[in-house]
Amino acid sequence: MKKSLSLLIFPLISIVYVVCPQNVYARIAVRQGSTGGEFYDTATNKKFTPRGNNFLLLDSNKQIATFNVGIYNSTDAESVLSKMSQYGYNTVRVFVYAPAVGGSVGLNNGYMNNVADFLIRAKAHNIYVMPTLQGIPQVGGYLSPVDDTKFADGYNMTVLTQSGINGKEKFVKDFIQALKTRNAPLDHILGYSLENEFSYQIDLPPFSLTKGTIVTPGGSFDMSNAAVKQRMMDVNLVNYTTQLTNTIHSVDPGSLVAMGWYPLTADRIQHGGSTKWIFVDPENGGSNLDFIDLHFYPLYGSVAQQIQAYQITSHKKPIVMGEFGNKNTGDIKQAATKLRDWQITSCQYNIRGWIFWGWNTAGVNQTGYFSAEESNNAINKLLAPVFRPDPCSANTAPAAKSGDLNNDLKVDNNDYTIFLANFGKTGDAGFSPSDIDKNGVVDIFDYNIFVGNFGK
Amino acid sequence: MNNKRKITISLITTGFVLIVLLAAAYYVKFQQGITNSHASGVVLQVLSTKTSVKVGDEFIVSVYIDTGGLSVTGADVRVRYDSSRLLAETITPGTFLPVVFVPGKITQASAIAQIILGSNPTAPKAGNGILETVKFKAIAASTATNIFLGPATAIAAVGYPTSVLSGAMPSVNVAITKAP
Numbered sequence: 001m002k003k004s005l006s007l008l009i010f011p012l013i014s015i016v017y018v019v020c021p022q023n024v025y026a027r028i029a030v031r032q033g034s035t036g037g038e039f040y041d042t043a044t045n046k047k048f049t050p051r052g053n054n055f056l057l058l059d060s061n062k063q064i065a066t067f068n069v070g071i072y073n074s075t076d077a078e079s080v081l082s083k084m085s086q087y088g089y090n091t092v093r094v095f096v097y098a099p100a101v102g103g104s105v106g107l108n109n110g111y112m113n114n115v116a117d118f119l120i121r122a123k124a125h126n127i128y129v130m131p132t133l134q135g136i137p138q139v140g141g142y143l144s145p146v147d148d149t150k151f152a153d154g155y156n157m158t159v160l161t162q163s164g165i166n167g168k169e170k171f172v173k174d175f176i177q178a179l180k181t182r183n184a185p186l187d188h189i190l191g192y193s194l195e196n197e198f199s200y201q202i203d204l205p206p207f208s209l210t211k212g213t214i215v216t217p218g219g220s221f222d223m224s225n226a227a228v229k230q231r232m233m234d235v236n237l238v239n240y241t242t243q244l245t246n247t248i249h250s251v252d253p254g255s256l257v258a259m260g261w262y263p264l265t266a267d268r269i270q271h272g273g274s275t276k277w278i279f280v281d282p283e284n285g286g287s288n289l290d291f292i293d294l295h296f297y298p299l300y301g302s303v304a305q306q307i308q309a310y311q312i313t314s315h316k317k318p319i320v321m322g323e324f325g326n327k328n329t330g331d332i333k334q335a336a337t338k339l340r341d342w343q344i345t346s347c348q349y350n351i352r353g354w355i356f357w358g359w360n361t362a363g364v365n366q367t368g369y370f371s372a373e374e375s376n377n378a379i380n381k382l383l384a385p386v387f388r389p390d391p392c393s394a395n396t397a398p399a400a401k402s403g404d405l406n407n408d409l410k411v412d413n414n415d416y417t418i419f420l421a422n423f424g425k426t427g428d429a430g431f432s433p434s435d436i437d438k439n440g441v442v443d444i445f446d447y448n449i450f451v452g453n454f455g456k
Numbered sequence: 457m458n459n460k461r462k463i464t465i466s467l468i469t470t471g472f473v474l475i476v477l478l479a480a481a482y483y484v485k486f487q488q489g490i491t492n493s494h495a496s497g498v499v500l501q502v503l504s505t506k507t508s509v510k511v512g513d514e515f516i517v518s519v520y521i522d523t524g525g526l527s528v529t530g531a532d533v534r535v536r537y538d539s540s541r542l543l544a545e546t547i548t549p550g551t552f553l554p555v556v557f558v559p560g561k562i563t564q565a566s567a568i569a570q571i572i573l574g575s576n577p578t579a580p581k582a583g584n585g586i587l588e589t590v591k592f593k594a595i596a597a598s599t600a601t602n603i604f605l606g607p608a609t610a611i612a613a614v615g616y617p618t619s620v621l622s623g624a625m626p627s628v629n630v631a632i633t634k635a636p
Contacts, residue, residue, distance in 0.1 A: 416577050423557045424572075437617070444530025444557070445619075447574050448612035451529040454577040 024254035025186035028128060030290050036315030036350050037291070039190075050128065050190060050320055050353030051385050052091030053372055055080060055360065064097040064134075067118065069110035074117050080359060081118075083373070085125035086408050088385030091190055092122060093130040093322055093355045096175065102137030107174050116182035119189070128190035130293075130322070130355070132260060133172055135195075142167040150214060152204035155195070159240040160206065160216045160232075168194075168240075169247045176251045191256030193293055193322070194244050198259055200233055207233075217243075234277050241278065241287035256290040260322055263300040264309035276311035279319075286314075293322035296346070297357075298338055303345045318352040325357035325369045332370050332378045340382040340394065347392035354391060356383055403450035405433045411453045419450055497524025498611050498620045500587075502535070502603060508631040509594045514545070517603055517628065519587045521552060526613040526620060527580035528553070532572045534606035535590050539567035541601040541632060543593040547571050552585030560588070568606065580614050592630075600629040 029042050039048040057072065059065035066072060084092060101111050115131070122129045136142050136158060144163040151157045151164075158164035172192065179186060200207065206214040209223040218235035222228045245257040261275055280286025296306050312319070324342065326335040343354055356379065359372050372379045381387055386408050387396055403411040405418040422434035422442045430438035436446040499522040506515040519533050531553055537544065544567075547560020553573035560571045569590050575581045592603070604627030610619035 413577075420557070444532055444572065444574060444610065444612040445617065447557075448529045448614065448616070451575065451577050451580055452614055 025252060026189065026254040026256060027187045028190055028256065029254065030256060030318055032316065037318040038352055039291070039318055048090075049391065050091040050130075050355065051383075051391060052089040052093065052127070052354075053084060053356045054093045054323060054358035056095055056358060057360075063099065064095045065100060066094055067096065067111050067114040068100050069108070069114065072114040072118070074114075074121070077118050078121050081121050081125045081127055084359065085127060086386070086406050086414075087380050088387075088389075088408070089127065090385075091128050091130060091353065091355055092359075093132060093193075094118065095196065096131050096133050098133075098135030098137045098171070101171075101175075102140035102142065104140065106140050107137070107171075107178050108140075112175075112178040113182065116179055116184035119179065119184040119186075123185040123188040128188050130190045130193060130258075131175075132193040132196050132322075133175060136164070136167045136171055142171050148205070150205050150209075152201055154201055154204075155198060156201050156204055156206065159200070159236050160214075160218075162217045165217060165240060165243055168244060172244060172248055173251050176248065186252055186255070189252075189255060191258045191291060192248055192252075194241065194257065194259040194289075196260045197262030197295060198237075199262060238277050238285065238287045241289050242282065245288045245290070258291045258293045258320070258322075259289055260293040261295060261310065263295050263297050264306060276313050279312055279314045279317060281314070281316055289317065291318040291320060291352075293320050295323035295357075296321050296342070297323070297325060298342055299327060303342060303349065307349045312349070315350045319350065320353035320355065321346060321351050322353075322355050323357040324354060327368060328370045332375045335370055336379045336382040339379065340388070343383065343391055344394060354383075401453040401456050402436045403453040411450065411456050415450070416454070419447065423447075497526050498522070498528070498613065499524060500605060500609070500611070500621065500626050502605060502626045502628045504603065504628045504630055506630065507628075508633065510633050511594050511597055511635045514591055514593045515630070516589050516591055518550075518589045519605070520584070521587050521611070522584040523582045523613070525582060526616075527582050528575060528611055528613045528620075529580045530557070530572070530574045530610075530612040531587055532608070532610045533570065533587055534609050535569040535588075535603065536606040537567050537569070537592070537603045538598070538601045539564055541594065541596045541598045542603070543595050544569040545591045545593055548589045548591075549573060550586035550588050552583075552587055553581060560590075594630075594632040596632065597634045598632045600631055603628050603630065 027042055028039055028048050030037055031040055033047065039050065040046060041048045055066065056064055057066045059068060059071060081092070096115065101107055103109060119129055144167065146157050146161050146163050151161050158168055176186070206223060207229055211224050213220050214223055214232070216232060216236050218232065218239040221232040241259055248255060248257050259278065264275070277286050278289060278292055282288045294310055296303065300306060324339065326339055339356075356372055357369055370379055372383070388394070401411050403415055405415040408414070419434050419442070422432050424442060425432060425434070426441045427435070429435070429440045431440065432442060434442045434446060436449045501520040503518045503520055504515060506513070509515050517535065519535065521528070521531070535544070544562045544564065547562060547569050549556050549560070549571060553575050555574035555576060556571070557574055558570065558572035560569065562569045571588050573587060605625040607625060609621060609625060611621050613620045
């Protein structure tokens with residue numbers, strides 16, 4: 001009897017194991033739309049357009065330290081995410097910075113607690129997070145020694161050696177496992193980005209070598225031949241992104257994987273190496289990255305020039321403008337207009353998402369670029385979805401009603417809370433949005449207008 | 457006694473008390489010749505529980521509103537009095553306008569008892585009821601000390617950009633005699 005029961009149970013377990021899919025957390029997926037690859041929300045089947053901001057904090061040495069213990073502050077993060085949500089943004093891009101995330105063994109627990117906290121808060125505000133897993137942690141057991149006369153530290157080592165690939169694979173696996181352990185909402189990860197701004201270092205080994213053969217995970221290559229060197233770049237880039245994408249999919253099935261590229265100009269193409277293969281699908285020799293993260297800045301030329309520089313030959317994979325911004329020189333309103341027009345123009349090239357650089361660049365002394373909130377939200381007023389629901393059009397949303405104190409195009413309880421907090425305050429005419437009748441005092445007559453528009 | 461019966465008796469008692477209170481309010485009004493403040497239909501009244509008190513006695517003054525069909529969203533009510541005769545002790549908001557923007561604020565030196573109230577944002581209020589009550593204590597004798605609404609008192613109503621009150625503000629006189 002026992003034996004026959006065992007005979008019955010084991011096949012059943014096997015069937016259940018095979019038939020039941022692994023947990024799929026990701027809510028956002030990609031599909032082929034009428035004009036190429038696009039994002040969509042698997043819960044609603046509606047097209048999803050990432051629109052958001054880069055959020056980063058720096059330490060005293062101006063190193064990225066967004067989630068460092070002692071720098072990350074959950075209250076501040078909550079405030080930032082709340083504001084982003086009020087402006088209608090649905091995406092935030094953050095850096096998981098390799099020099100900071102490593103612990104004595106594996107990843108730093110405190111750091112990962114902060115990442116998980118951020119994810120939980122982002123989900124509460126219905127914002128999707130795009131963590132950029134930059135580099136390989138120097139501590140924690142991720143790096144193995146390599147022959148640096150053949151492979152320079154950095155991307156050359158990471159991509160062109162199996163040791164580098166293994167280290168990166170362990171990093172991304174540990175990262176996702178640490179989030180799972182903390183019950184972080186993986187469904188609100190837009191996609192994992194393998195690198196911030198990838199480029200080969202062509203002035204360093206092995207590209208600086210002029211003779212001999214170099215053995216890489218993608219094959220053996222003759223260093224005396226320039227064309228072969230280029231092929232070594234392309235083949236290994238595809239190999240690296242494919243292996244890492246497979247690794248991430250194995251631990252977070254259904255998730256999206258991307259990789260970031262820095263702004264290209266004609267003279268920087270050579271330095272960065274060919275990018276065209278990242279757009280190509282696996283069946284045609286490309287990688288299985290799910291989408292591409294390109295960084296465009298007006299500083300480096302027109303949208304058309306930069307699209308051309310990236311050698312985009314296919315629109316099957318959605319492209320997100322994971323960074324775009326403007327140097328903080330000159331008039332911010334003109335810069336905001338330029339960025340709005342830049343965004344609109346990029347629609348012609350099938351860009352499927354925009355992430356502004358950056359939310360708080362001024363606040364953390366990340367000087368050099370205008371931030372979204374400064375100068376009375378000059379940038380937000382032209383880029384935020386509440387003001388411009390269609391990123392491909394200059395048309396603005398209907399004017400806010402009197403009483404829409406948080407500019408979300410609704411007069412509701414959130415505005416009511418703001419109004420109550422401001423009641424009785426005085427100042428110059430219109431000193432506060434709550435001074436609706438602009439007579440310099442927030443009083444019952446402002447409330448009278450507010451009530452008249454409440455719920456609209 | 458079962459619960460249903462208890463509830464019925466409670467309801468009847470509550471209704472009776474309300475009717476008596478309203479009748480008493482109107483009786484006081486007409487007996488004392490109280491003036492009203494009104495425009496566009498809104499009427500404010502100042503009602504006192506006592507018209508004659510002794511030094512040391514406490515009494516309650518209520519500010520009553522009848523919106524006259526308007527939908528009121530806010531009230532800034534400033535009760536004025538003679539601070540050499542009266543001490544304003546407490547201000548209690550009524551139930552007519554449930555949002556308290558500024559809780560009762562008594563400035564004895566200036567003889568002002570102020571409260572600022574509002575309707576719920578979804579429910580501008582029409583009808584009548586008590587806006588507030590102020591508890592006074594008589595501190596010196598007077599043949600008739602006047603309690604009135606200051607000129608800065610204002611009522612906001614839907615559709616009107618300024619206060620719907622105008623004209624003379626309502627008042628009530630209270631006689632204070634020396635304690636025996």
